[in-house]
Amino acid sequence: MNIKNERGSLTLFVAISMLFFMTFLLTLYISTTNQQKTQLEVTARIKETYEQDLNNIEDVYNSFVGTADIIPIYNKEQLQKVGSGENVYISQLGKYYKFNLDSNYILKNNIELNNYTIDADGNEVFADNAEQWTPIGTEATPFKGNFDGNGYKIDGLYINSKSNHLGLFGVMESGTIENLTVAGSVTGKEGTQNTAGIVGSISGTGNVTINNCINSCKVYGEYQIGGIVGYNTNANTILNNCFNKGNIEGKRTIKSSDNQYHLQLGGICGLSNGNINITLCCNEGTIKSIQRKSSCRNYGSM
8 A cells, every 4th residue: 555655656746747847848948939039039120220320321421421423613622632532521512522533523613723913915924932733634644534614714723844744634534624714824844745724635545525615824835735735646536616815835945856846836736646626616826936937847726
């Protein structure tokens, strides 16, 4: 009888133990499932918050960095940064813009780079401390963008340099310059070449258009001197509705390969060894060779 009771007690003990064990496993399973569910919910919330934060960051970024296709130019300081590759702050809009060589720009005001006077002979006279202009684009890094003058004028352009490729733009490979007037003085010293009021040199094979532009700068150089373009080697250049009002003068001090002092100067383009289409363009400036004419080549109003 005692044995039976002991066996019954043992059986009951085992049954109760199994019940507790099963309850423990069930509780553990439910707890684990809830934890996993909670983790999934937390992960989903973190992801949602992260994506919202990214959107917020993008909104904040766009509020400070301009994403417009055309970069506005309001003053001299901004104009000096064209093609620099810098992030430039446009205070008028409260945003930064990337000023690349292939960007699109538009003038929003007339801009005065320097003060100057006109003497009795009609020459521009600048102060000794006049700020020299650094042409936009070089042989290594040519301008490839679009610049719309928007009918405004850049006045007081002052260059007095021994470098080649002188003008508001130094070297241009593709793109457009239009609706712009430039006034001032561009002087290429001894040995320089490719000098103009608008673009010193046009090179490469891209499409280049200079449209509705006026040069009122006096331009002086050694050779390849023009009012709008100094030298063109590009195969796809168009000059349309452009006017030169500045005097163009040249004096070559270094002999060319045939032992002569050849000049190439013109009111619109000094020299073109590429394909250039000139339409509806006019020269009103004086074209002057300051040396014997027998040594002057490619000399004329266009």
